[in-house]
Amino acid sequence: MSEYLIKNGFVFDPVQGIKGDKADIAVKDGKIVKSSEISSKAKTIDAKGKSVMAGAVEIHAHIAGPKVNEGRNYRPEEKLFGYTPKKTGSRMAGGFSIPTTFKTGYEYARMGYTTAMEAAMPPLYARHVHEEIKDTPIIDEGAYPVFGNNWFVLEYLKNKEIENVAAYIAWLLTETKGYAVKIVNPGGTEAWGWGLNCISIHDPVPYFDVTPAQIVQGLLEANEYLGLPHSIHVHTNNLGNPGNYETTLDTFKLAEGYKAKNKFGREQVLHHTHVQFHSYGGDNWGNFESKSKEIMEYVNKHDNITIDLGQVTLDETTTMTADGPFEHHLTELNHLKWANVDVELETAAGIVPYIYSPNIKVCGIQWAIGLELALLAKDPMRTFITTDHPNAGPFTRYPRVMKWLMSEKARKDQIDAFKYSDKVVAATHLASLDRELTMYELAQMTRAGPAKALGLAHLYGGLKPGMDADIAIYDLNPEKPATPDEIEAAFSRARYVMKSGTPVVVDGEIVSHGNKRTLWVNAKVNENPQVVRDIKDKFLRYYSVNQANYKVANHFVPNPYIIEVDATQ
Amino acid sequence: MTKSVTDVICPFCGTLCDDLEVVVSDDGKTIVDVYNACAIGAEKFMHAQASGRVTRPRMQQPDGSYKEVSYDEAVEYTAQMLAKSKKPLMYGWSSTSCEAQSVGHEIAEQVGAIVDNTATVCHGTTLLAVQDVGIPSCTLGEVKNRADRIIFWGCNPCHAHPRHMSRYSIFPRGFFTNKGHKNRKMIVVDPRNTDTAKMADIHFQIEQGRDYELLSALRVALRKEVLPDTVAGVPKEKIYEAAELLTSGRFGIIFFGMGVTQTLSKNHNIDEAIMLTKDLNEFTKFSIMAMRGHYNVTGSGQVLGWQFGYPFCVDLSRGFARYNPGETSSNDLLRRGEVDAVFVLGSDPGAHFPISSVKKISELPSVAVDPHITPTTEVAKLHVPVAFVGVEVGGNCYRMDNVPIDARKVVDPPEGVLTDEEFLTRVNKRVKELMEA
Amino acid sequence: METVTLTIKSQPVLFLEADNITPDVFAGKSAADIASLHAYEGRDQITLGKYFDVAGKAGATAADTKIVVKGDVSRVKYIGMKMSAGEILVEKSADMYVGGWMQGGKLTVKGNVDAFAGLGMQNGELIIEGNAGNYLGAAYRGDWRGMQAGVIRVKGNAGSDIGTFMNGGTIIVEGNVDVHVGTHAEGGKIIVKGNGKSKIGGQMVEGEIYVFGTIDVMMPGYKYIEDVDLEVDGVKGKFALYHGDLGERHPKRKGQIVYGKLYQKI
Numbered sequence A: 001m002s003e004y005l006i007k008n009g010f011v012f013d014p015v016q017g018i019k020g021d022k023a024d025i026a027v028k029d030g031k032i033v034k035s036s037e038i039s040s041k042a043k044t045i046d047a048k049g050k051s052v053m054a055g056a057v058e059i060h061a062h063i064a065g066p067k068v069n070e071g072r073n074y075r076p077e078e079k080l081f082g083y084t085p086k087k088t089g090s091r092m093a094g095g096f097s098i099p100t101t102f103k104t105g106y107e108y109a110r111m112g113y114t115t116a117m118e119a120a121m122p123p124l125y126a127r128h129v130h131e132e133i134k135d136t137p138i139i140d141e142g143a144y145p146v147f148g149n150n151w152f153v154l155e156y157l158k159n160k161e162i163e164n165v166a167a168y169i170a171w172l173l174t175e176t177k178g179y180a181v182k183i184v185n186p187g188g189t190e191a192w193g194w195g196l197n198c199i200s201i202h203d204p205v206p207y208f209d210v211t212p213a214q215i216v217q218g219l220l221e222a223n224e225y226l227g228l229p230h231s232i233h234v235h236t237n238n239l240g241n242p243g244n245y246e247t248t249l250d251t252f253k254l255a256e257g258y259k260a261k262n263k264f265g266r267e268q269v270l271h272h273t274h275v276q277f278h279s280y281g282g283d284n285w286g287n288f289e290s291k292s293k294e295i296m297e298y299v300n301k302h303d304n305i306t307i308d309l310g311q312v313t314l315d316e317t318t319t320m321t322a323d324g325p326f327e328h329h330l331t332e333l334n335h336l337k338w339a340n341v342d343v344e345l346e347t348a349a350g351i352v353p354y355i356y357s358p359n360i361k362v363c364g365i366q367w368a369i370g371l372e373l374a375l376l377a378k379d380p381m382r383t384f385i386t387t388d389h390p391n392a393g394p395f396t397r398y399p400r401v402m403k404w405l406m407s408e409k410a411r412k413d414q415i416d417a418f419k420y421s422d423k424v425v426a427a428t429h430l431a432s433l434d435r436e437l438t439m440y441e442l443a444q445m446t447r448a449g450p451a452k453a454l455g456l457a458h459l460y461g462g463l464k465p466g467m468d469a470d471i472a473i474y475d476l477n478p479e480k481p482a483t484p485d486e487i488e489a490a491f492s493r494a495r496y497v498m499k500s501g502t503p504v505v506v507d508g509e510i511v512s513h514g515n516k517r518t519l520w521v522n523a524k525v526n527e528n529p530q531v532v533r534d535i536k537d538k539f540l541r542y543y544s545v546n547q548a549n550y551k552v553a554n555h556f557v558p559n560p561y562i563i564e565v566d567a568t569q
Numbered sequence B: 001m002t003k004s005v006t007d008v009i010c011p012f013c014g015t016l017c018d019d020l021e022v023v024v025s026d027d028g029k030t031i032v033d034v035y036n037a038c039a040i041g042a043e044k045f046m047h048a049q050a051s052g053r054v055t056r057p058r059m060q061q062p063d064g065s066y067k068e069v070s071y072d073e074a075v076e077y078t079a080q081m082l083a084k085s086k087k088p089l090m091y092g093w094s095s096t097s098c099e100a101q102s103v104g105h106e107i108a109e110q111v112g113a114i115v116d117n118t119a120t121v122c123h124g125t126t127l128l129a130v131q132d133v134g135i136p137s138c139t140l141g142e143v144k145n146r147a148d149r150i151i152f153w154g155c156n157p158c159h160a161h162p163r164h165m166s167r168y169s170i171f172p173r174g175f176f177t178n179k180g181h182k183n184r185k186m187i188v189v190d191p192r193n194t195d196t197a198k199m200a201d202i203h204f205q206i207e208q209g210r211d212y213e214l215l216s217a218l219r220v221a222l223r224k225e226v227l228p229d230t231v232a233g234v235p236k237e238k239i240y241e242a243a244e245l246l247t248s249g250r251f252g253i254i255f256f257g258m259g260v261t262q263t264l265s266k267n268h269n270i271d272e273a274i275m276l277t278k279d280l281n282e283f284t285k286f287s288i289m290a291m292r293g294h295y296n297v298t299g300s301g302q303v304l305g306w307q308f309g310y311p312f313c314v315d316l317s318r319g320f321a322r323y324n325p326g327e328t329s330s331n332d333l334l335r336r337g338e339v340d341a342v343f344v345l346g347s348d349p350g351a352h353f354p355i356s357s358v359k360k361i362s363e364l365p366s367v368a369v370d371p372h373i374t375p376t377t378e379v380a381k382l383h384v385p386v387a388f389v390g391v392e393v394g395g396n397c398y399r400m401d402n403v404p405i406d407a408r409k410v411v412d413p414p415e416g417v418l419t420d421e422e423f424l425t426r427v428n429k430r431v432k433e434l435m436e437a
Numbered sequence C: 001m002e003t004v005t006l007t008i009k010s011q012p013v014l015f016l017e018a019d020n021i022t023p024d025v026f027a028g029k030s031a032a033d034i035a036s037l038h039a040y041e042g043r044d045q046i047t048l049g050k051y052f053d054v055a056g057k058a059g060a061t062a063a064d065t066k067i068v069v070k071g072d073v074s075r076v077k078y079i080g081m082k083m084s085a086g087e088i089l090v091e092k093s094a095d096m097y098v099g100g101w102m103q104g105g106k107l108t109v110k111g112n113v114d115a116f117a118g119l120g121m122q123n124g125e126l127i128i129e130g131n132a133g134n135y136l137g138a139a140y141r142g143d144w145r146g147m148q149a150g151v152i153r154v155k156g157n158a159g160s161d162i163g164t165f166m167n168g169g170t171i172i173v174e175g176n177v178d179v180h181v182g183t184h185a186e187g188g189k190i191i192v193k194g195n196g197k198s199k200i201g202g203q204m205v206e207g208e209i210y211v212f213g214t215i216d217v218m219m220p221g222y223k224y225i226e227d228v229d230l231e232v233d234g235v236k237g238k239f240a241l242y243h244g245d246l247g248e249r250h251p252k253r254k255g256q257i258v259y260g261k262l263y264q265k266i
Helices: A066-073 A101-110 A123-134 A151-158 A162-176 A188-192 A212-226 A245-253 A292-301 A324-334 A361-375 A395-406 A408-417 A421-427 A439-453 A484-492 A529-541 B039-047 B071-084 B098-111 B124-133 B140-146 B164-169 B195-199 B211-222 B236-247 B267-280 B297-308 B330-336 B355-363 B375-379 B420-436 C031-035
Strands: A003-013 A018-028 A031-033 A043-046 A051-054 A056-061 A113-121 A140-145 A182-184 A232-235 A270-272 A305-308 A316-321 A338-343 A347-355 A471-474 A496-499 A502-506 A518-524 A560-566 B002-008 B020-025 B031-035 B058-060 B066-068 B088-092 B114-117 B134-138 B149-153 B185-189 B202-204 B251-256 B285-290 B341-345 B366-369 B382-384 B395-398 B404-407 C002-008 C038-041 C044-047 C052-056 C065-070 C087-090 C106-109 C125-128 C151-154 C170-173 C186-192 C206-211 C223-232 C235-244 C260-265
Touching (some): A003 A471, A018 A051, A056 A439, A066 A123, A066 A338, A066 A347, A101 A113, A101 A395, A123 A140, A123 A162, A151 A162, A151 A212, A162 A212, A162 A529, A212 A232, A292 A305, A305 A439, A338 B140, A361 A395, A361 A408, A361 A421, A395 A439, A395 A484, A408 A421, A408 A484, B020 B039, B031 B039, B071 B088, B071 B098, B071 B341, B071 B366, B071 B382, B088 B098, B098 B395, B114 B330, B124 B267, B140 B251, B140 B285, B185 B195, B185 B236, B211 B236, B251 B267, B330 B355, C002 C031, C031 C052
Parallel strands (some): A056 A113, A140 A518, A232 A270, A338 B134, A518 A560, B149 B185, B185 B202, B366 B382, C065 C087, C087 C106, C106 C125, C170 C186, C206 C260
Antiparallel strands (some): A003 A018, A018 A031, A316 A347, A496 A502, B058 B066, B058 B382, B395 B404, C002 C052, C038 C044, C223 C235
16 A cells, blocks of 8 residues: 655654654554655655644544435525536535535545444334445545433333343444444424423423433433443533523533543543534523523533534534434524424424524524634634534534634624624623634644544544544645634645545545444344343334344445444453 | 345335345346335336346437447447537436436536436426425424324325335324324315325315415415415305314424416425415414436425535536526426437336427437336337346435435346446446546 | 627527626737637537627626627527626527526527527516526525516517516516416515416416416406506506415515515506
């Protein structure tokens, strides 16, 4: 395989603690190696005056699967005049808030992202998720099956049967080729089967008589029992409502006293996603305000929790979540087209287009809250940049989010552009925050941090010899100050991107589809005849497919990267 | 000795039953018997065995007779036709696997084709309605486990989706419906007194072409507003009663078919039915689902969706994807003379399109890929026989509720017969060479 | 104002996509420049000059440019697409998408047009002296933001689905219309001087529809309110006012529920 030497760049690598020093990065056989290990034939890439980082890692985005595709298919108006024509060597690429699979791969790669996690996989639709992942070029991907409203989980946790839940998780991860335990509106989505919801973490789930708190805590214990690479990945109850920050803090507190147990170097036991949507004060849209300080005060003090932002980008977008009742609530507010799917025994999902308008006060406050979470974070290794794509905005806006986080001026310009800037300022803390993230902190929030939280620090997020050669080079010279717009432009089109040692982007353009892999976790547990029997019984009586037709066959995952976990001891 | 293949997926309708048992001969070449399938599904398997099946491509001669050609020649003809055409129509895709569809799309992208599937004459109007107003829906297992109000509107599952009622909608005992059909109220809306209507608790035998008005009237009734004395031939008292019945259930669902998608008002009927469903969610839980016809028409919409962003009628002619049924829909294209070549796979437009469109196909360079001799293969210049998907080759398919199920292979295809995917892959390779030249 | 004259030389084998025929694209260009602008026939990119003789020259801006299209362009799509100013006169019939997503200026077609004329119209004036096809002044698929402003006048008949998801502006059809008028409208005004059929104002939230002639079947969600004397597009008369669609949601303004208004001439 090829050898490369990336020379003279300013390197930002939290894994090795390199903070912008000039250093050479050597690549051999898809891995980063010591410079002494490559031959004189290595191809040299001159990164003089540019910044070099590991490929970025997306920890939470909705980029593949049934609801994403429903979003694509039901929004032709979004693609009307924005399609990228076909070029030699690449496929047609279209869509804005819900790009086609090809565009998804291309756009991530262009920004220097080389790994992305699909945030919610309905197990019954896992095959669909993997078909789309297969058609998403370049980036490595994994998918989180949803567990928080699954009938097996609800029934086992009613009796606190952690070992049975663990055995079921292990079985489902293997059946669906899944990566982690995702929880969305625990219990509330099952309640949605009857048009109901669970607003607080103590509202019992109809019929199943278990509370969201029990579900989250039980899945947390099962997750640590198994020692999975990622922690439970939570979207708690009461998303999007004024005053919901208390529910969020209540959910965080469920993790108190737990320590991570795994062999992957992961330290958190609970990742809470798109916290922006969960950091709201007030009790109506009139007195709606930021509670980012209360949230971050808690997060900063508790190092067994990680979060991601869910940053609002002020675009017209398409919301989609397994939080079925929330999407119904949203369509009641904006009257835009509502799609919903309830999935037998497992979950649900809803979709509604949404316009985050700079002329609406609430949207301005939401925008500020996301940025505040990042700027108030004391440990950038535990707070990650996301837009909860496409919910708060498309992932293609990451460069803009980075600009806002790195430039106080860029934030001020945006605040001034709001129609109700005074009201936004009054309801938030952003105007008083002068912090500007450094390139190193950015590398922590987008590379090393998410990789570690996913239990993938051995592969991704850094440039240490032995790690995968996922490398991005940006037109940013740390010795010369960049304007906000230059920051956004540089992160939008990386000068050069390498995935597992293969150049995939040169001068901002796609040059190769790479050799994308699908990450999934194969967890071994002791034989558990009860769970085996329960699974068989549920398929016979309640599922609409036969058990033999449920498993995602290997051919749907043609290039797997399987992470083995042994919990038989 | 025979052996049994279990958990077989039925490649007939969008119900996509996955519990068939097929008995095959010991050498794995002959199907002996089919269990659990409906009569049509069983026939589908047995038909693969019919004698006199064409096993090599056939080229139509000037005198109307057919000449056997090799697959190589068939690949060459197809690739040349597509590469020379300015705007070919690549139609069908509903009776094949997603893997084959995917290869077809790669060809289409290179030659600037229009890719359209059978939704264009079936549930395409549903897709338009979904684009206008969304769709609250669920999987069929939700219906089995929860539903107590079942409406069949303009569809006749007794004949078109024979096992739908027994597997999912009326008879099964589910988690919250342990009394089966006794837990459920069945309502049928159909101008005809169909076999499905005969089973219903309530049958609204409405005036033809007035579905939109009746659906609207139900929404008016839900809002407790005034109604005219009769709507669509139904007295207003009955409409208020029906609204009451719908809201009094715990979980309801509307299944609808071509009786509303392809009659007057088309997409507007579905639009109004979806909005009725949305309104009903103010009172209770309600869903709505299209009774999709071909076993993998849903899959075609899915693959087109993730690759191009539109579920049918996808026009790739200008190097990017466009979509506007009414213009980019097969029958409009054929009627208006907008295409100059036709490629058909996994459908039989010769049997389902208006005669004017079929005539247009016969006047153009054309290729039909189909295991059988069909009205389409009879007008096409080239007929390429292929293996039966779901019988002789596996592949992914999507059920009417979008649930993906991987179809199984049961027996080998006849000696030397290619699968859809194999044939398309060879055409793709040749098209690539021609387009790059 | 400068005038560019396009005269079609021969009919395309397939249909011609000529979205470059607009004052905006022509502005500042000579006849030769215009003849070398792109058009598409299927996947073939060709020039306008292949099918049109181009005479005259364009003004410096769109507003200073008038385009006259001579000959049968019933196989030419997208004439006047997105035009923002200036003028187009089509002397015979044109195909689909005439004045699609038009933003301003004036576009006149002396003959008939096919479907999707004035689709997603933002503003401007579109006059069809013959008949119009389906989806006149409608929204593009999936968009809840249809016609915003401007005027469409059809002197003949129009097809089905006119003014779908209309938000503003005026559509006047002097002849008859097919089914589905103003479906999902949330504003704007549609005047039908001939007869309507059925499905008029279905799912309408707000806006106005006037029908001078007959309505075969009234939507059930329309409630008679009162008779009113009005002058509509120069015609005085007594109209029966209905409110609807009562099956649809309606906003409240100043404590009053806002309905769609359907006026039928008595």
